[in-house]
Amino acid sequence: MKPILQNLVEMTGHRDHLRLEVSVLSTLQKLSSITEVRALEIFTDAGVPHVRPRTWVEDSGQLVSTDSEAAADPRRESLDHYPALRDCIAKKESSAVSSPRKGCHVLWLPVWMHDKVSTCLEITQSRPLSAHKLDVIKGVFQVYQNYQSLLDYSERDALTGLFNRKTFDEQFSRHAMNGLDSRSSAISESFAVEDGAAGDEPVQQWLAVVDIDHFKQVNDRFGHLYGDEVLILIANILRSSFRSHDRIFRFGGEEFVVLLRSTTLSTAHKVFNRFRLAVQEYHFPQVGQVTVSLGFVSTAQGSPVEILGQADQALYYAKEHGRNEVCFYDDLVAAGHLVTKVANDDVELF
Structure with missing residues (x-):
């Protein structure tokens, strides 16, 4: 014994x-x-x-x-x-x-x-x-x-049951720099979307930051009880929109993070937009319609802080240009909407 x-x-x-x-x-x-x-x-x-x-x-x-x-x-x-x-x-x-x-x-x-x-x-x-x-x-x-x-x-976050910020920091620091498992390019569990270009595109890992649009107005107008219900329902929609091996986190307030694993850029666009539309079309009790903005980036390059910062920049561009949008960081940089300045291993985002 x-x-x-x-x-x-x-x-x-x-x-x-x-x-x-x-x-x-x-x-x-x-x-x-x-x-x-x-x-x-x-x-x-x-x-x-x-x-x-x-x-x-x-x-x-x-x-x-x-x-x-x-x-x-x-x-x-x-x-x-x-x-x-x-x-x-x-x-x-x-x-x-x-x-x-x-x-x-x-x-x-x-x-x-x-x-x-x-x-x-x-x-x-x-x-x-x-x-x-x-x-x-x-x-x-x-x-x-x-x-x-x-x-x-x-x-886990006590309200939504999603993973919390502390868990994200631990998991992302441990896995992001290793490509979140490069051996998983042949994953058979797929999204229910058309992806004709899948054979021509590299499979990558993606990080998305999600923010509920005008959430402060929901709390101010309807009270925190209904605000909490919106958070719980958004968390449920997140769970149903992604696969079992993807990871979803609540960062606090109305902000969520998704680690989308082993898929192509075109599929990532479709999946994130599918989630955005699912929120837009959902009728929230008392509140009515709610929308979300989302910014995402590949995790292939950069430190966890850089990757998260880039996704944040894409998110805030979406929120400042109409909301209810999905923005890809690299597209914004290529179009000249965001400029990345790198100096002395420090990254400044404008």
Whole structure:
């Protein structure tokens, strides 16, 4: 029991979801008779639920994690290949057990957060799980799940449930300079838009800053209660307008940020405009019509501060020239509407 407690202490010392995941798998791997432990990612691709290993133990005994896009991972499988796990999730149960072959007994423990499952722990051992062993595993899992919930709560905006500014700073600093995973150019989970030029355009990552037009007037005229409702509804439209592997953040006030991953410039234009139109056509209770302005830029070049600053410049150009617009930073520079001055590694935007 002492090694288990020591591992639990180590596990709850992490402040990162991935490190916490690696830690719990390491803890479970040390239990007797366990032959394999994996963290599986549950995701939807083209409307079909899939599963893929995200963290696992190599033959050398080393725990490794993948940072590739789920939809582009060649190891992904349809969830239908795991009928016990599929039924467990459909019935919203806490665990599932299966014995697919002799000497192989598998326990699945879905991680339920916000009434959804995106992660599942898979424990395989050579003989059936005893009641005592099952209690130990579920105890470790419960500590892990509770701590995951605490981390998730600290990463999200309390009003909208979107990721917060602190989470953006951490994620963007970690991934933006690496191209947000250059290996994901073959992602199959696509937007429902026509993109005839997709084969001729490079796939890139995009950062967009979104601002609700005249939001102060909404608060002044209708009160902060209706203002909060507008923010929540805008957040819902954002969720429905982008894919599961894109990232959406609320920066505070009426400003949001979207990290649009692995798509072409023409598709980015269409997707951002589709979101803008979805907001424009939505009837907000009491308030009526609301519009948004959006500025976006590629994340291929520049530091996170530069990239965010460029998207901000495109946004404010949209707001100063009619609002309810989507503006691409490079287009504004090419047209002479914005000028970038670079000197001594400092960037000044005019």
